[in-house]
Amino acid sequence: MGRTNPTYRDMLRAAENRWEEYRRALRRQDQPHFDRLFEHARTYADASGYFNHQYVEIPILVSIALAQEKRIAALEEKLDAGEDTE
Template structure:
């Protein structure tokens, strides 16, 4: 007996195929970004498949949001570290004040 419902990965592949004309119409610089968004969706395909949502595009979009949020967090951490390094360079630790007796 065959499955009555396609797997989430099958549904995601079908969504990507439906959007293929859109991808081809994008500027060349944006086409790799388009592919990356679907990679993000595939990253969370196991969780999305467990959700078994009627509209597979919604879990895909949420998965993309999760990956982009993770990237933002990583960039913010890196920026904080760079700012701390710059501050440390600009404001070196000063010598302790000499005590006058």
């Protein structure tokens, strides 16, 4: 028997497809940044699937925020390390 409910990854792919026209309307230099947002969402797909939220957009946004928070913390750590060496 097959699955009757779509997986989180299926819903994520569908959400990304819904945003395709928006992506095409972005400036060319902004498109890779937009793509990276969905890469962040895919990075946390296992946790998001486990969360099983009714609206796929919520775990997508939390995944993006978490990935960006990690990047900010890493950059702050680099800055702090650079201050210690001076």
